[in-house]
Amino acid sequence: MKLHYILSSTLTSISIILLYQPGAKAICSNNQVDAIAEKVTVLIDSSKPGSGVIIQHQGNTYTVLTAYHVVKDRNLKYEVVTPDKQRYQLNYQTVKRLANHIDLAIVQFNSNSNYLKAKIGNSDLIKRRSKVYVAGFPVKTAGVRVSIYDCRNGEVIANTSQESPGDGYTLIYDNPTLPGMSGGGVLNSQGEVIGIHGQGEAAKNVEFDRINPSIGTVKSGRNAGIPSRIFLPLLARMGVDVELSTSRIELPGNPTIDRLNELLVQGNWQEADEETKWLMLRMSQTNGVLNEQGISRLSCSNLSQINHSWMTNSQGRFGFSVQARTWKNLFGNKFESTNKYFESFATEVGWRYRGRFLSSSQTNYSLNAPVGHLPRSFLDGPIWGRFIAYLDTCKI
Known part of the structure; x- marks a missing residue:
C-alpha cells in the first residue's frame, strides 16, 4: 500500500499504529530525561485531548505551556491531569495564546500540591542529529483504553532559523509521536524543554483495521515542534517567569x-x-x-x-x-x-x-x-x- 504523507497540526480521531525499522527503540532510553519529563508533563483532557508542560508555580497557581490547537475550542470542557493522577478543572479564562500567528498557549490550574516545573533549555544549541525526546499522553485506543504518559526517542532532522508560515514550527525531528502528544515537551539530553511538540505526519488513504475501523497503520515519519528561542521572548512579554538553563x-x-x-x-x-x-x-x-x-x-x-x-x-x-x-x-x-x-x-x-x-x-x-x-x-x-x-x- 502506498501512503501519501501530509503535515498536520490537528488532532485526529484515528488511532495510529506505528511501524518501526528492525531494532529501533521508540521508548525513551534516557532514564534521567524520562523521569524528569514524567514529572513535568500533564494531560489536558477533553473530547480532543492533548498534553502540556508545567513551566511556572506561583502560590497555588500553576502555569502550563501547550499547543494552542489543544485548547482552542472554548466550548469543550478541559481538565488538567497531573502526574499524581489528580484532575483539575481548567478555567478557560486563563487560556492565553502567546501570539496570533504562533500555535502556543498558556493555561492555569490551582492546586496546593507540589509539582515539578520544567527547566527551559536553549534550542539554539540543538543541531541536526542531536538526540531529543518527546513526552506526552497519546490518545486512548482499542488496545490501550486510557491515556498514559509516554516518552519517545528521536533525532533532530533540522532546526531552522526562520519561522514557518503562520505557526512557528521550525524544529523538525524523527521521534515516532502519537496523536494526543501535541503540547508536550521536546527535551534535550539534560532533561530541559527546548521545544513544544505539535505537528506530526499523518497519512491519506490509510488501510483501516476491519475489526476496529478506528485503528489505522502508518509508518512514523517527521514531526515538528516550536523551539524555545521562539516562545521564551513571548513568555517574557506576557510576564511569565520560567526556570532557565545556564547555557x-x-x-x-x-x-x-x-x-x-x-x-x-x-x-x-x-x-x-x-x-x-x-x-x-x-x-x-x-x-x-x-x-x-x-x-x-x-x-x-x-x-x-x-x-x-x-x-x-x-x-x-x-x-x-x-x-x-x-x-x-x-x-x-x-x-x-x-x-x-x-x-x-x-x-x-x-x-x-x-x-x-x-x-x-x-x-x-x-x-x-x-x-x-x-x-x-x-x-x-x-x-x-x-x-x-x-x-x-x-x-x-
Whole structure:
C-alpha cells in the first residue's frame, strides 16, 4: 500500500499504529530525561485531548505551556491531569495564546500540591542529529483504553532559523509521536524543554483495521515542534517567569543583529535602544530587566557585535565600550554595585540631572546626547557595576 504523507497540526480521531525499522527503540532510553519529563508533563483532557508542560508555580497557581490547537475550542470542557493522577478543572479564562500567528498557549490550574516545573533549555544549541525526546499522553485506543504518559526517542532532522508560515514550527525531528502528544515537551539530553511538540505526519488513504475501523497503520515519519528561542521572548512579554538553563545563547548568522544595524544606520536611536533591550533579554534568557544571573549568561561575542554596531553608527559616542570607559574614568577598576557609584555614573552619561534621575521618556535619542547615553533601556540601577565588570572580563 502506498501512503501519501501530509503535515498536520490537528488532532485526529484515528488511532495510529506505528511501524518501526528492525531494532529501533521508540521508548525513551534516557532514564534521567524520562523521569524528569514524567514529572513535568500533564494531560489536558477533553473530547480532543492533548498534553502540556508545567513551566511556572506561583502560590497555588500553576502555569502550563501547550499547543494552542489543544485548547482552542472554548466550548469543550478541559481538565488538567497531573502526574499524581489528580484532575483539575481548567478555567478557560486563563487560556492565553502567546501570539496570533504562533500555535502556543498558556493555561492555569490551582492546586496546593507540589509539582515539578520544567527547566527551559536553549534550542539554539540543538543541531541536526542531536538526540531529543518527546513526552506526552497519546490518545486512548482499542488496545490501550486510557491515556498514559509516554516518552519517545528521536533525532533532530533540522532546526531552522526562520519561522514557518503562520505557526512557528521550525524544529523538525524523527521521534515516532502519537496523536494526543501535541503540547508536550521536546527535551534535550539534560532533561530541559527546548521545544513544544505539535505537528506530526499523518497519512491519506490509510488501510483501516476491519475489526476496529478506528485503528489505522502508518509508518512514523517527521514531526515538528516550536523551539524555545521562539516562545521564551513571548513568555517574557506576557510576564511569565520560567526556570532557565545556564547555557549561553549564541545567535548564528545574527538575524536580529542585522535589524539593530539597520535601525542604527537610519539613526533611529529609540527603536535601536528597544531592539538592544530585546536582544539582551533574549541572549540572557531574562524577563523584564537583566539581573546578575542573566548577565553571566551573556555571550561576549554577541556583546562585542552589539557594541561595534552602536560605536560605528554613532561616531563613537554610544555603545557598551563607551559606557565602560566612562565608568573606569570615574572609579578605575572598582565595579561595586552601590547607589553611590551608580548615581555618579548616571549623572556622567546624562541619565541623572541636578540630583534627580530622568524618566525613560526623557531619554535623549539624538547624537547631541552625552557620550555613553545609549543604549539605556535594557538595564537600570546599581547592577550597572556588575555589567561593567562583565564587560571588563569580555575585554569590551
